[in-house]
Amino acid sequence: MRVPINLHARERGHAVLETALLLPWVLFLFVGAFDFGFYNYALISTQNAARVAAWYTSQSKSTATDAATACTYALAELQALPNVGTTVTTCSASPVVVTATQVTGVDNAEATQVSVTYTSPQLIPIPGALPGKYTFDRTVQMRLVTQ
Numbered sequence: 001m002r003v004p005i006n007l008h009a010r011e012r013g014h015a016v017l018e019t020a021l022l023l024p025w026v027l028f029l030f031v032g033a034f035d036f037g038f039y040n041y042a043l044i045s046t047q048n049a050a051r052v053a054a055w056y057t058s059q060s061k062s063t064a065t066d067a068a069t070a071c072t073y074a075l076a077e078l079q080a081l082p083n084v085g086t087t088v089t090t091c092s093a094s095p096v097v098v099t100a101t102q103v104t105g106v107d108n109a110e111a112t113q114v115s116v117t118y119t120s121p122q123l124i125p126i127p128g129a130l131p132g133k134y135t136f137d138r139t140v141q142m143r144l145v146t147q
Contacts (some may be wrong), residue, residue: 036130045081049138052074097116100112103146
């Protein structure tokens with residue numbers, strides 16, 4: 001008498017077990033990639049905001065220290081970020097701080113210096129890798145246009 005052996009019956013639970021073991025790692029990698037992507041986007045946006053604000057302040061001596069209008073230019077660059085959008089209208093407190101000063105450049109010519117500081121919102125913290133909240137600070141110096 002021969003007993004039929006069903007080999008597939010032993011392998012039925014393998015896919016479920018493998019999925020259950022790997023799913024936390026896949027989710028961890030997805031969250032990490034999402035966070036890194038957001039932080040890189042915030043860093044690039046902060047750099048662009050500082051560059052555009054410095055371009056405005058470098059137009060003349062009268063605009064060299066105009067932080068209010070530089071703030072408007074910076075906010076236009078940062079408006080796609082989640083905690084800025086249309087709700088932030090000033091640049092004197094977190095999440096966005098913009099300062100503009102007139103300085104002497106490296107070539108001893110008059111220049112303007114703009115600093116933009118952006119504080120990101122709390123995302124998904126990953127202990128030991130991502131704290132969930134970062135502060136980005138970028139400073140740009142441009143020579144004043146002489147007319």
